[in-house]
Amino acid sequence: MSRFFRGGSDSETDDDDEIISSNEEEESEDDHISSSEDEATSKPAAGAGGRSKFLKDAVSDSDESDLDEKREVKSAKDKKLDALESSVKTIENAKKINDWVAIQNEFEKLNKIVSKSFGSIGMPRVYIKTIASLEDFLNEALQKEKEAKKKINATQAKALNSMKNKIKKIVRQFEDEVEKWRQNPVETEEEDNEDGDIEKSSPIEKDDSLQSTDALDDEGFEQVGKGNRPIEYTSDNLFKKLREILEARGKKNTDRLEQIKILQKLLGVAATSYQQVRVLLALIPAQFDYNPSMSNYMNVDMWKSTQKEINQLLTILESTPSFMIHDHVEEEEEDKEPVIEPGQTFGIRGSIVSFIDRLDDEFTKSLQNIDPHTTDYVDRLKDETELYATIVRGQIYFEQNDLNESTSRVVMRRLEHLYYKPDQVIQTVENTVSQSLPSNLKSSITPPAITQDSSDLIHALCVYLYKKGESLLRTRAMLCHIYHHALHNRFYIARDMLLMSHLQDNIQLSDVGTQILHNRTMVQVGLCAFREGMIKESQSCLQEICGTGRVKELLAQGLQLQKYSQLPPEQEKLDRQRQLPFHMHINLELLECAYLTCSMLLEIPAMAAAGSNPEARKKVISKPFRRMLDYNERQVFSGPPENTRDHIMGAAKALAAGEWQKCQELISAIKIWDLMPETQKIKEMLNRKIQEEGLRTYLFTYSSYYTTLGLEQLSTMFSLPINTVTSIVSKMIWNEELAASLDQINNVVVLHRVEHTKVQQLALMFAEKATSFVEANERTLEQKQAVGQNQRDQHRQKGQTSQQQNTEKRTMYQKRDGQQQRGRNNFNNVLGNSVRGRTQQNRYRS
Template sequence: MSRFFSASYDSDSASSSSEEDLLSSSDEELLSSSVEEEESDDSYFNDSESESDIDSDDSDSKPYGPDWFKKSEFRKGGGNKFLKGANYSDSGESEDEGKKVVKSAKEKLLDDMQTVFSKIDTAEMTQDWITILTEFDNISRLLIRAQQQNYGTPNIYVKTLAQVEDIVGKTSQSDIKNKAVSKAYNTTKQRVKKAAKENEALLTKFREDPEAFDGEATVEIGTSNSDEISQYGKKSINLSSVASGSSEAAFFSALRIVIDSRGKKNVDQAGLVKTVEELLETAKSSYETIMAYLTLIPIRFDVSGSMSYQPIEQWKLCYNDTMKFLTLLEEKVDTYVVSELAQRNEFLEEEPEADENGVKKIVGSVFAFVERLDDEFNKSLLNTDPHSSDYLARLRQEQDIYNLILRTQLYLEATTSEEDQEKVLARPFVKRLDHIYYKSTSLIKIMENNAWKSFVPPNPSKITPFTGEVNDEYAINLVGKLSESLRKNKNGGIRKRAILYHVYFSALNIDFNTAKTMLISSKVQAYINNSDPSLQILFNRVVVQLGLAAFKLCLIEDCHQVLNELLASSHLREILGQQTLQRVTANSTSSSADEREQLCLPYHQHINLDLIDLVFMTCSLLIEVPQMTAFYSGIKVKRIPYSQKSIRRALEHYDKSSFQGPPETLRDFVLHAAKSMQKGDWKKSIDYLSSIPTWSLLPNAENVLTNLGERVQIESLKTFFFIYKRFYSKISVDKFSKLFNLSNEKVIQILESAISEYDINTKLDDSKDFFIVEKGDEITKLEEVALKLNKEVKIAKERSNPSTARR
C-alpha cells in the first residue's frame, strides 16, 4: 500500500519493501544518478542540500508539510534541477525528453537568415525566381535590423548574396518564358547588383576562401573605418563613421539605414538628425549633398511631429536648411534637378541618367518643404496669444516665408516644361495668394519689393514678371495673373479658391461692382455648400468683404442685401473662421489636427466683428426706420425680413423697456441715432453715429462719414414727411429745405421719389413751392389707437365666452 494512504507511517521504514514496490526501475535509476551527481559535484546547485542532509535533518521525526510523501530527490533543493532544465545536463536523461533552449535576438535573426538561405537553395532547383526575389527581400530587411541593432553584417548574408549572384549569373533571361517570372528575375538582378556593390569588399573576401570566411566572426558596422560607434535611443546608432571613408557605397549604406529607421518605434529622431548632419559634412559630391538634404529636412520636421506646432528654433533650422538646399539646386540647375515628376530610382547610390540636355532629374519636392514650413508658421500663430508681443515678433517672419515661396516658384518655372507647369505651379501660386489676397495694395507692394530684393533670380518669371517697379497696378495685375493661371487647373477646389481670392482682393482694393460681377459670373455660390469647410469659410469672408465694399461706396441697399442673410446667423465668428484653435479643438468632433486648423485663421487675417455689426446696423437704420414710420402712419409698405441684429428689433425692445439710459455700447449709439431720426433731428443722429470709434477701421473713414451724413439727411426728411403729412394739407418745400439743410431741388427730388415708391396721394403744385396732401385712406393717430383697442376688446370677449364664440 502506498505510504500516502498509510495511517501510520514511520520514517525508519523508508527502505521497506512496500516503498520499494512503488519505485519503478527507471525511477530508481533516476534517483541513483541524481544522488551520485549531487555527491560528485556539490557546486552545481547553489545552496542546495544533499539527500543525506535532508534525511539527517528528519532522522528522528516523520516528514511533514505538503511534500512529505514525495521522493527525496523531489524535495527542497532536489527540485532545482528540474527548474533549470536549460542549463542542466543529465547523462541518465533520455534524448527524447528534449531541453527548452532560450535563444537571444541575435541568434534568432541568424536562424532566420539561415532559413532564407535554405529556401533560396531549394528554389534554385526549380528556377522559382518569384520565391528567390521574395526571400532576397526578406534577408535584406533582416540585414537592416541587424545593422540597427549593432550586430554588423552577418556572414550568412554575404553567403546568401554570393549564392543569389551566382544563380543570376547562370541564368539567361531568354530561357524564361513566363512574364511574371521574367519580371522577378530582372528585379532580382538589379537588387543583387546594388547589394553586391555595397558589400563589394566582403563579397570578394568570401569568394577568395568561402570556408575560412564562414568561420570568421561577423563583421561589425564601421570597424573598417572607425571603431567609434555611439548609440543613441534604443535602436539607433551613429552611422557617420561609415561615410567617413572613401567608399561612396558606405555613405549611401548609412543613409539607407537612416531612411529605413524613420517612423519606427524607439528611434531617437534627434539622433537621426545629428547623424545626417554629419553625413552632410562628409558628402563628397553634389549628388550626395542633395540626397542628404532630401533626408535631413523631413527628419527635422519629424522631431516636432507630436507637438502642436514646431518650436521657433527648430523652424529656423528647417528654414535655413531649405534655403541652403535651394541655393545648391540653383547653382547646379544645369546638372541636377529635383522634381516631383522625375522617375523613382530604387538605388540611392546610382545617379539618374542624364537627359538630352545633360540634366539628371532626382525625384523629390522642394516645395513640399516650403509648404510644410508655411503650415508650421500658421500653426505657431494660431497657438500664440494674438495680443502679445510674441505674436508680432513671429508675424515679422512672414516676409521670410513669402520670399522662399517666390524663390521656389521661380526655380520650378525654370526647371519644368511648359506642359507640366500648370500642374507643378498650382501649389506655389495658391500659397502665394494665401499671403496677399487679404492685404491692401500698399502692403502687397512692400512684400513684393522685399521679396525681389532678397535674392537675384537666376531666371525671370514669365507668369508674374517683375519689371523693377512695384506699384498699385503691379499688385492688381499680380493677383489677377495668379488667379487666372489657377482657374485653368483641373482641380475644382483650386479653381474655386482662386476665384474667391480674386473676388476678395477686388472687393477690398478695387470696387464693389467689379467684385460682384466676378462672383456672380463664376457661379461659385451654387456649389459652395458641397465644398470643404475651408472653402466655405473663405466664401463667407468674401460675402462680408463685398458688403463692406458696398458700404464704402454708400450703396446702402446693396450692403444690407449682401449682409442680411449672413448676419442672421448666431455663430458669425465660427462661420468666418475667427474662433480660437482651443475653442475649435474643444467643440469639434474631428480627430485630425489638420482638419481643426482649417476651421480657424490667424488673428491678423480676421475681419473686425464690431465693424461688421456697425455697418449692418447703420444700413438697417437707414432702410428700416423710414419703412417703420410709413407703416405706422397708415401707408401700405412691403415689409422686408429682418435679422437678430436688425435695428427694428432693437427699437421694439427699447420701446418696451422701462428705463433708457445714455448710450454706452456700439449698439446703443446706433439705437439713439435711430430715435433721433424718428423725431426728424438729423444733426443729432449724425452726431451719435460719428462718435463711434469703430469707423476708424475703414480705410476711407472720413469720406464714408461724409456720404453717410448726406444719406441720414435724406432718410430723416422721408421719415419726417411720413409722420406729419396726415396733419397738413400743404407742406412747404422751402420749410423742408431749411429744416434739413437741403436745396429745394433736392427736397422735391426726394419727396417725389418717396411719393412714387409708396403710392402716396400727394402731389406738387404748379409753382413747385408746396406739396398738396389729399386726404385718402390714411388714419389719424387717435383712430390708430382706437382700432388697436377695439381689436383687444374682441379678443377679450372671445376668451371670456368661448361657447358663444364657437356658435
C-alpha cells in the same frame, strides 16, 4: 559627440553607482545585494567592449589611438549588451530615488531589447540578474509602503502596480534562470564571462548585418557614432547611412531628434551636390516629422532651419539644372553618384512643392497658436517675408522646369499670402523679396514690372490660375481676386466677377476652407459697398453672415461657444485648425457696426412706411437689428451710449423720431469708424444718407397730419438742397410710397392721404383674405396633383419614365445653358445664397 567622451562619462557614472550603492549597503541587505549585482553585472555585460572600458577606467583618460583600435573590433552583440547595460543602469538609478515611472519605462525598453536581440542566443545574465533584483526591490517597496502608510503619489503607485504584474510575469517566464542565479550569483557570473569570450572569438562579420538595422533602432545616435565616424566622409557610407535613416523613419521607437542631428551632420560632410540634395530631401521631411501631434506647431528655430534648408535645396537645384526633383521617378535611386551626361536631366524622387506647402502650413499653425497680443506674434509674423521669398523662389524654379501642377499650387500659396494685404505691405514685401532673390531668377508669370503694382501682380497670379489651375484652385483664386478688388473699393468689378463666375451656385459643395474664404469675400464686398455708399447692396451682402449671429464661426475668427450643444472634441479640433491667424482677421466690431448702420438706414424708413399696418410691419429687413431695437426700447432707463451697438440704437431711435441731427451725432461718435480708410469721407456719406432717410421717415410718419408741406421748409428742416428734396419726394410719389403730388406754383407737397372708414378697411382686408384663401387652395391642389402624378408614374411602363427623364435632362441642360450667361439681374437674390448653405451645414453638424 565622440564615442570617447561618452565612454568616459559612462564609466564615471559607473563609479558613482558603486559609491552610492556602497553607501546604501549599510542601509539594507537587499540593497547590498542589488548593488553588488550591479557591480558584478557591469563587468560581464560589457563583454569585449566592456573590457576595453575597464581598461579605459584603469588608465582613465588614456590615449585615443589605443581606444580606437579596440573599438574597431566591437561586435553587434557587444553593442546590444551596451544598450542593456545602460538600461540596467538607469533602472538602478531610478531605484535609488524610488522613481517607479522611470523604472517602468526603462524596464519596458529593456524587455524590448532583450526579446529582439537575444531571443535566439539566450538570455544574458545581466538581464536575469536585473529581473531578480527588481523583484526583490519591488517586494521590499511594497512592504515599505504598507508599513509606512505613507501615500506615494498616484502615478508612482500606478507604475508600481503595473511593475509588480510585469515582474511577476517575466520572472515566471525565466523562472529557472532566476532561480539558478539566486543560488549562485558568482558562478553564473563566470559563465557569463566565458560566454563573452566565446562570443568574442566568433566571427564578427556575421553580426554586421544586424548591426545596421537593429542597432539603429535600439540606440539611435550612439551606435552610429561608435563605428562610423571615421568613414562617414566616403560617399558610399553616406548613402548607406541615409538609407538606414530612411528605413528607420516612422518606426515606433526611432528617436527623431537624433535622426535630424545625424542628417545635419551628413549634410555637413556631403561632398557633391547630388549628395547634398539627397540628404536635404531626407532632412527636410525629418524635421517636419519631428512633431508628431497635429495640434502643436513646429518649433520656431527648427522651422527657420528648415526654411533655410529648402532655400539651400533650391539654390543647388538652380545652379545644377541637370537635377530634376519630381515625384514621377520610377526606379529607386542607386546609392551612388549618378553619371550625368551633358544636356540630360537626372530625376530624383521628391516633391519640393509639398515642402513649401508644409512650411507654409507650419507657419500658419504657429501663428494660430501664438497669442496674437504678444510680441512673439509680431516676431513670428516677421518671418513671413522670408517664407514668401521661398515661395516666390519655388515658383520660379517650377516655372523654369515646366512643373505646371506644382507651379499652380505654389502660385496659389503666394496669392493667399497677398490677397488680403494693403498695397503698401505688398509693395514692401515684394521689394524685399526681389532684392533677396538672385538676380538671374526671372519669373515669366510675374515679371518684375508687374510686381511693382499690387493689383497687377494679383491679376497676373489669378489669371495664371484661371488658365492652368484645377477647378478648386480656380475657385479660390477667383475669390481672392474678388476680395482684392473689394479691398480696393472696386465694387462693381468685384460684383460682376462674383456673379459671372457663378461661384455662389455651388459653393456649398466645396470644402469648408473655401467656404470660409467665400464668406470672407462676401463680407469684404459688403464692406466695400458700404464704403462706396451703396447701403442697400452692402446690407444684402452682409445680411447672410451678420444676420446669423455666428459671424465668428463663419469667418473662422474664433470659436463660438455653443450654449446647449457640445461639439465633439474632434470637431472642435478641426474647427481650431481652420482658424485664421489673427493678422488676417476682418474686424468684427467694424463689421457689425457697418451692418447695423445699413440696417438702420433701411429699416427705420421701412418701419415708418409700414406705420400701423400690421401686415407691412411683419416684413423685416434685418432681424438682429429689430431684435436689438426691441430690446433697447423695452428698457426702462437707458443711459448714455457706451458701445457701438448703443450708439446705433440711439441713432435709430433719433432717426425714427425725425431728429436727424442727433442721429448724425451719435453715428459720428462711434470710434470704430477710424479703422476705415478715409474716415471723414465715410462719415460725410453717412450724414448725407441720414438726412435723406430722415426726410423719408419724416414724410412717412407725419404725412397724415398735414395737407400740405412746403418744399422749402422741408429743405431747411433737413438742410438738404431743394432739388434733392424735390427729387426724393418725386421718387416717393412715383413709386407710390406716398400719396401726394407736387404743386409747382406754390412749391408745396400736397398730401392726399385719405383715411379709410372702418367698414372700408374691413372690406379691403376681407378681399385680401379671400384672395389668399383661393391661393392656398390652388397650392394644395397642385401639391396633391404632383403626388398623384408620382404614384401614377410608378404604374407606368419603363419606356415612358425614361422618356420623362430625357425631358428632365433637357430642361436641366437648358437651365445650365441659362446659367452660363450672367444673371446679374437677380443680384440681390443671389448674393449670399451660399452663405446660407454653409450655415445650414454647420447647423446640421452641430
